[in-house]
Amino acid sequence: MTLFGIDISNNNGPNLNLAQVKAEDFDFVFCKVTEGSYFRDQTWPAYRDAAKSAGLIVAGYHYLTTDPIDAQADLFLDQLGDPNGEVGIMVDFEMNGGGQENYWAFVRAINARGREVNLSYEPRWYWQRIGSPQLGDLPGLIQSSYVSGGGYASALYPGDDSTYWAGFGGDNVDILQFSDQGSVAGNSLDVNAFRGTRDELAALVYGKTEGAKVAVPEEQTPVATEKFVADFIKGFDGPIYATAAAVLKELTGSTIVGEFPGFENELGGRTVVGFLGALGEKLGIEGCHDPKAGA
Missing domain, CATH: 3.20.20.80 (Glycosidases)
Known part of the structure; x- marks a missing residue:
């Protein structure tokens, strides 16, 4: 249920x-x-x-x-x-x-x-x-x-x-x-x-299930790379991510990494890259391929 x-x-x-x-x-x-x-x-x-x-x-x-x-x-x-x-x-x-x-x-x-x-x-x-x-x-x-x-x-x-x-x-x-x-x-x-x-x-x-207590990781001193990433996230949280998300959506139709739904109404369900491949194939450009046409 x-x-x-x-x-x-x-x-x-x-x-x-x-x-x-x-x-x-x-x-x-x-x-x-x-x-x-x-x-x-x-x-x-x-x-x-x-x-x-x-x-x-x-x-x-x-x-x-x-x-x-x-x-x-x-x-x-x-x-x-x-x-x-x-x-x-x-x-x-x-x-x-x-x-x-x-x-x-x-x-x-x-x-x-x-x-x-x-x-x-x-x-x-x-x-x-x-x-x-x-x-x-x-x-x-x-x-x-x-x-x-x-x-x-x-x-x-x-x-x-x-x-x-x-x-x-x-x-x-x-x-x-x-x-x-x-x-x-x-x-x-x-x-x-x-x-x-x-x-x-x-x-x-x-939290009343048997064995529900979660094993919490021990606190660790961050290495230099982890500290850089944490500082980057803290200092540049808003505009950089918003820009990257907007670009990702314009290219793939989604802001979620790994999802490529494309643009059904504008590009026939293709992403921008997929549409360019289809266009290149239509124009006879060598190496171009329409992904919706299959392998």
Whole structure:
């Protein structure tokens, strides 16, 4: 079976009716708690309590940055306000999050304070951006690939066999965020899917499966090359990646490395290179070949 959930923050607040969300057959909600060492999401406490009251499975997330890790962990757990461990803990690891070691440093900081990370939002596009590292066994890997358009989650969902579910970095995808335009309780929201039962989802979110504790890599001193890459990512995160992604999309029809859907309406389903090959073959230029014509 497939369960649906939402991802919300102050950008969707403060008056989203979570009882209505549950009535529309959603089973879980992930709510923003903090960001970096500087931001507390003031919608969290009310959304946390409303989600629990509505019977939704709930996790609170921290948007990870390259700020001092201990300061981030302290801010997050203070704002989380969950001394009895009644909600799941999620790390939002994406833009401005630094390299993979920064993620594990935050996980270690949370562990050192007596809690465990249950979920990890690390979309494939960001994983590729930081060099496609081996992930090992991240707790509860959440990845995002969006379908086009908006509407009800059940209608937008690409299916349990979609390639969006494909694992990467040696890890499997546990939860898929498949749209940021899902129609939920009169709002347009990020919507997610989980393949399994409600009990299985609760075990994932709350970390109550046998042997659920993740083996966290030991902290290592980065070698010069790793430091260069980390500094590059930190210093040039926005414009360089945005430019490269735009060029990749213009050439292949996708911003995801390894995907070559081409341009169905403009170039007959060919990429730019494929179209040039077809054109060269048509003109009789030696060595040119239309890839859609076969080998």
